[in-house]
Amino acid sequence: MPSKNTAEKRQKVDTIIHAKWLIPMSKSGLILEHHSLIIQQQMIREILPRSEVENYFFSDENYDLNEHIVIPGLVNAHGHAPMSLLRGYADDLALQPWLEEKIWPAEARWVSEKFVRDGAELAIAEMLLSGTTAFTDMYFFPDLVAKAALKANIRAHLTSPVLDFPTVWAKDPDEYIHKAMTLHDKYKNNEHIHVGFGPHATYTVSDQPMQKLATYASELDIAIHLHTHETAQEVQQAVDKSDKRPLGHLHELGLLIPNLQCVHMTQLLDDEISLLADCGVSVVHCPASNMKLASGLCPTGKLMDAGIIVGLGTDGSASNNELNMINEMRLAALLGKITSDDASSLSAWQALHMATVNGAKLMGLGEQTGTLESGKFADITAVNLNRLNTSPVYDPVNTLVYSAQANQVSHVWVAGKLNVKDHQLISLDAHALHEKAKDWADKIQAQA
Template sequence: MNQALEHLDLLIEARWVIPVEPAELTLENHAVAVRGGRILDILPISEARLRYSATETVCLEDHVLLPGLINLHTHTPMSLLRGYADDLPLMRWLQEAIWPAERQHVSEEFVFHGSLLGGAEMLLGGVTCANDMYFFPDAAARAYEQLGMRAVIGMTVIDFPTNYAADAADYLHKGLQAHSAWREHPLIDFALAPHAPYSVSDASFERIGSLAEELDLMIHIHAHETRDEIAQSLAEHGVRPLQRLQSLGLLGPNLLIAHAVHVTPDEIASLALNNVGIAHNPVSNMKLASGAAPVAAMLAAGIHVGLGTDGAASNNRLDILQEMRQAALLAKLSTMDASALPAHKILQMATIHAAHALGRSAELGSLRPGKLADMCAIALNSLETSPIFNVASHIVYACGREHVQETWVGGRHVVKGGVLLHNDNTELLRLSRLWQNSLQN
């Protein structure tokens, strides 16, 4: 008598599976079993067919299945400013173009529509979780909920007024209101997001540190992005930004620093000692001529370094696959070492290292039983991806986001056959054109 098969919500059969944990492992002809939005099992396809029945079975004969990619630093609503002020250095870009445009146009509606547009772009590129930082966090949360995408939404704090808030206390008040409203949502988390050391006072940092400890929240900040930023800190405070943050008690495992381009060996050692996470943004750093972060040295020191896109206004793409390739090439060029940041290490940066830096490695960043079923599948059946000698290397050096065919968030199919399932592309394009017309007038 045949034993009854155990029932699943979803069974994905793939030509290759890269679970990321254990490291440097590529499984062939394996299946991932999903129940209740979480991974139940990973096993050979032949065994899965004997053990499980499923409400939905997806056969990916020419695909590699990966954990969902994590965009560790972005400003998703700025998708509406894509290409608005190209080819300028950071401070001119901010002061002459971006901040004036934001003063005129940023609103709750701007953030909602920009988050929809940018979130859809990320899902189509295999990104299942974004660590976001911008204004009007409630509007961003509503957009991510509509998309069915996971997000950590920054409660921005800055010491000057914007369309969103009047001062640091007002930013915190409004951010904490949004945090409270979304506290129980399965897709939405929050972080405290002081903009940067040059735009936040010591008093505001002290309040942020207290709230992070009280509410068990991450702190997400830009720091050491440019040499000018460091010179300004030395002139105004007598110390480099990281030293100032350390003196305020902010260096710790709940701190995530975006960029960290200009850091000394001693600062790398301090970041490692304090378990600080880093979001590396290679394309934005190159486009704004900020520099090349010493990523290989940071990883060698034991720091969890993930990958971010920054906003579409300073990158033009919210494309983690592109960041993977550029991070690998930039590391090799800047160190003059062709073995720096090999393919599997880059895959870890886009997944499990980013999850560690977010404090979410227990649920995200790898394909393991018990973790959330956030996954993407990349097709390797085209001319430009043939022949295939090393699957991990192919993902980093040969593939682009156009090869992403399937994306799941919590076991829910959100991209199928390269098409966004639950949101209307025509409507998103209409909204984009409306904002383009507004920004040009």
């Protein structure tokens, strides 16, 4: 027992987390064994060896994670959260028939405020339970996705949709853009909600609104998040129409700016990769979605060698069909090797870097989250590696990426607040979400 004198010198803090393996991601390969995170007022105050903690700090909230790897919260850099209600609705189809024959008609019939609210909460619950603490989204009614994110205590980067054609959210490009600006204005000082522009693709948004987005994005310094070069067919159709590949066309329009995030990018020539690097454009890789829709292979190794920031995303549940960043890291690492024909390409550490550091940068939050360092938000994920499928452990990051399952995520904090405790979701009602999802499927199936 410390003497009264010592006890008085020690400072009381909100939370202390003791970890078997702490992976700050501030430096590749750095593994801190038996270290502790000191959390005070949403932030990481200090990281120090466990043996030294009681000399300086004490807390009523202590977590002994003695079998766990503790990492920065995972960042899902691309998705369509409310589409979780269409999980399994249209499988085993290529992108165009999947979109045109199944997804767009279903969305036209079913998307409403209630659909978005229920679908977003279902998606957020799944993301939190699998260790995600921040996500980028592109969907209708982003204001309601924002509300769901605030309710659940998760960070969200909402890229407000822009299309040429009318939907339940807006009637024409001007209205989509106006709604995006209003949303940005509403949340510009919010620490959990960040807003960008989400033009769907070059084949669904025409030149004039695209150019407006480039101007506004630069003025406001917010992201333009765009599906691009997703399939060979998309590129060919653009060539047939205008004699230009989509990236060349975007370049002429002045869209290749550092605010641009190109999602998918499975069809790239070497000079296009150089152009992206020169213009500071970033890329989001969605391995499961690209494989499921047979879209193609994103050349992640070449992109990263060129110095391009590459984030990692699940895409929506209708083309994945899960929002599980642990599995997405594994797929990125495996696919990276096949794509570059090099087994040393895209290591487990690089996959974790994409899913944490790079994801945070793409959200514009590189200074606030993405690594575990003092002064950053306490956005933290703990994964219990004490299971047969993750034993023994030689390198905990390799074990996490190549062997761990999402249900090994035991604890998740966002801004120091606990969302998942002992594998249980505490910020949303998992049972109620399960019931709502069943009700939606019954309704949608009855009229399919």
